Amino acid sequence: MSAEIICVGTELLLGDILNSNLQFLGQQLAILGIPHYYQTVVGDNLDRVKQAIDIALKRSSILIFTGGLGPTPDDLTTEAIAAYFNIPLISKPEIIEDMKAKFAKRGRELASNNYKQALIPQGATILPNPTGTAPGMIWQPQANVTILTFPGVPSEMYRMWSETAIPYLKSQGWGEEMIYSKMLRFWGIGESNLALKVNHLFSLNNPMVAPYVSKGEVRLRVSSKAKSEFEAFKIINPVVDEIKNIAGEDYYGCDDDSLASVIGKLLKEKKQTLSVAESCTGGGLGSMITSVSGSSDYFMGGVISYDNRVKMSVLGVSETSLNQFGAVSHQVAEEMAKGVQKLLNTDWSISITGIAGPEGGTMEKPVGLVYIGIASADRQVTSIKYLLGDEKGRDLIRHFSACYGLDQLRRKLVNN
């Protein structure tokens, strides 16, 4: 018994849309412990969808469809499935009522083509769509064959999956053993260095430890297959503790944590405030900090001192430092941090000055050179130099700079 995902939509073949449904459903099937060996994408073509069904049924018993449930003639997933099994489509009055109510809310009336969306094969069950108009279906057209259909809109599909499909699949005996996991997050250590330190854990079978990297952040997923969350975490937690011990301060949080949420938590605990002075990030650091809801408790604001005149006039950076050391230097980073700390009267401040490129680099000060300054609650100011390399490109250099700024503050808060 394995599952197969079939995404229907010519727009997917043309690359008009990034198919994120495959990733979501892949993760979900893995969590539920449902084997899954193939994914197929096929266009809005009746014969080709039927052929895809034929191929899938030779190797899989749960067929999960996304897309092709809309009102236009192109939308033919339900029709193709019914035709394949040679079962008539019947109109479900409850779907029509539901659509009418949803349309009425927006002051609209059902169009004639919407009636098509009320058709499902005889014997199939409606899979309700709480946020959109097109419902899906759950159908067992023959023994050992289960069909689930979802619209292609990710947000509608996610909700239908969690609210209806998961309970249904569990009722069929799936998910008795599920995969539970903890995602550990690191900053300031590369993947290979971390991998060397925890190398002995990669050969474990239960829990499994797997590394991930994206945008400079290394993550380790520790996962276990178990009958309950409690049982799983009995197996996961000792390894999590071991990894945290090994990684020390390079470990910063887990699961939904971000560098910004972690420094937020620390500042709230200490009842301390923060400001920023940004040059090359141009506001990206402040934006990251304020992406956390409730950040107004500790974040006062900051100064985007993109131009040197602003560094001088608003932050009080000295003209001498700018001339002698340049805007991208230890001295200016520290004066920026001190300046904004004073101006906004905060306990802590972070400053960033660097060369994001692609222009503006020199032999002595190449693209990717960044200084991070931290002014601390005890009025100490320090700065760190980073050489991020020009091959990353402007966006990533700016992103990394903001992350390193948060990470430096985090390390100081932890030790303060």
Added chain:
Amino acid sequence: MSAEIICVGTELLLGDILNSNLQFLGQQLAILGIPHYYQTVVGDNLDRVKQAIDIALKRSSILIFTGGLGPTPDDLTTEAIAAYFNIPLISKPEIIEDMKAKFAKRGRELASNNYKQALIPQGATILPNPTGTAPGMIWQPQANVTILTFPGVPSEMYRMWSETAIPYLKSQGWGEEMIYSKMLRFWGIGESNLALKVNHLFSLNNPMVAPYVSKGEVRLRVSSKAKSEFEAFKIINPVVDEIKNIAGEDYYGCDDDSLASVIGKLLKEKKQTLSVAESCTGGGLGSMITSVSGSSDYFMGGVISYDNRVKMSVLGVSETSLNQFGAVSHQVAEEMAKGVQKLLNTDWSISITGIAGPEGGTMEKPVGLVYIGIASADRQVTSIKYLLGDEKGRDLIRHFSACYGLDQLRRKLVNN
């Protein structure tokens, strides 16, 4: 003759990775005019990859593989292809030399498992990988069958595709007619309103006009299949002009333009400068402006006045306005804009104050309420109120706010 994409990788089935290669290759095949009806994802399993090849060859003559070219035992794409056609793998010394040179650059030596990456089926041609170690191949194992393999790493694949695969496919007669297109970008008009205005164009066959929406930005793609770029744009341009005429100021740019790059161009032309005062966006507006390389020519900086005390002490917003109208009001937006324009001595300034949520909304001032202020070069200050709705969520409300700020400035610059 049609193409089929086969992505190999258990990590794709598990949802560990978002499969963006499918979108890229789908777009590329469409541009080259190569029909493409199926995409398949299969895990790292020899038999299943061979089965996927067998199925694909019954319906397609160009098979494009991504993934499974690495050094580990899991990487078995080349092996599976050779086994399917029953052709021996041979070791290519030029691949080994290339890998040795690349490793040497990083001070590393070839590991024993890297030698596997030098194996390709007898008769196949190496598809060079300029940025990574694993090369791909181009192979015609039998008449009317072409196999192309690429690593799964998107950046490596993109470059190999453009530098080697496209010239090869063109040499085989593909791409004589290609799809050329212009992407028109709009802000400040919804998809349905724009669609109503240009409805008569959607039925055109050459050029074709198709709408897209993402994150509040509506786009229209005008595309034509032609033997040359020149011929295509002879067909595309009149329709582009018609759309621009119809859309008026709601059209802001095309192709690689962004709101930030467009206001940058306008400010440079006028030799004028800009500053920002941000509350709910927390730096996101400045970050957007400075995402444009060269923005230091016109962007001086700004103040992130997240806390009301900063609005008063740094920007000079009056306590009376804050008490009487609240931080999220026309008055405060305008005082913020005036304050930062004066403090940073710029021609223009944009201010944003709003409620990004999810907390902090009231009946009178709901989540999604945002005021944008613009102080202009002629010392006029105006502000606009937006009700973005709470259902968008914090991230999108902040993103929309920054975009509306840029859009308001753009409209003023165009008319100034």
